[in-house]
Amino acid sequence: MRLPFRFLLAYCCACSAGSHAPAQGPRGATLELHFSAGGQPTVARVYIFDQDGRPLLIPGAIHYSRPGEVHSVVDRRAVMQLAPGKYRVRAEKGAEFRPAEKMATLEPGAATRLDMEIPRFHEMNQRGWYSGDLHIHRAPEEMPLLLRAEELNVGPTITRHLGMSREPPPPFPPTHLVPADQAHIASQQNQEVERLGRGHGAVVLLNTSSPIDPNMTVLYPLDLEYCRQARAEGGFVDAEKPIWKNVPVNVAFGAIDAIGIVNNHFHPNGVLLEAEKFGSMERDSPAYQTPAGFAQWMIDLYYSFLQCGFRIPVSAGSASGVMPVWPGFERVYVHLSGPFSYTRWFQDLKAGRSIATNGPLLEVYVEGQPP
Incomplete structure (x- = not known):
């Protein structure tokens, strides 16, 4: 029985398990x-x-x-x-x-x-909400089927994962959008810069039109430079999660478009509590050391940015392909201002019309209006 740890945020509301095939007898x-x-x-x-x-x-x-x-x-x-x-x-x-x-x-x-x-209990698309997962490390050829399996409308695949001690990245994909059908669209021109330990942390650069230079040291160039390059090309910058040391700098310079409050530390069977060993900020309260406390840490960091006047939309990302989760376990729903398209979805996410979740579904309205 799966015991999921689940929580939801709304921007406007504030040892390996093995597998086997049984041996066949003469009468299988x-x-x-x-x-x-x-x-x-x-x-x-x-x-x-x-x-x-x-x-x-x-x-x-x-x-x-x-x-x-x-x-x-x-x-x-x-x-x-x-x-x-x-x-x-x-x-x-x-x-x-x-x-x-x-x-x-x-x-x-x-x-x-x-x-x-498989019974459906709600249909968010009919209410104007369309889902996405901004942190996916799956094979691009798998994505059309995975999006349909999870009823995930938008699935950017990180095809170039850059950072210290990594293998040379593959060629930059010549094709960006790969529709499974009109309501499920994968994309390929997406990159992640990840420098753990003494480095800045990670940042996800989506919808970029050119490859990031893989030649970097643990501290240089600043992630801020990669964010600026991506945005200059019309790309979308996701802060991935608020605990990275690069986030306050990138937020202060207005270099990010969304922040992954519901992120890859939350799994169907628990919460990955380790953070500092990967190079995160240090927790300033022992209350943040528990599963519920870890979620509260995300919330408190996010609200600290809001209280400083930075209006940053919430996002979500699973890191499926690395973590023990499927695409869309962490997902962000965006309330669209018009008919669904990949471009409109990102425009409306950037405008703050989003909720993020890994389970509960909540339609958010203030005085009758969506985010």
């Missing part, structure tokens, strides 16, 4: 899985466990395996050859759906079909 069994939402075939994030509780990965699907998070992403249906026995199947589909779970008992030499309807 077949499990056929079909996934739907609203009565229509759909892409799903799928968890399968054998009778001993061990997670399995589905052949031919997108696989993701991190400590405490082992799943497959399946496009509508999948077939598995398994040993006879009992299996638990769980299907999920982002923040607007409830999980579906069933048990299957497989008999020797027999085929079992499992139909799983």
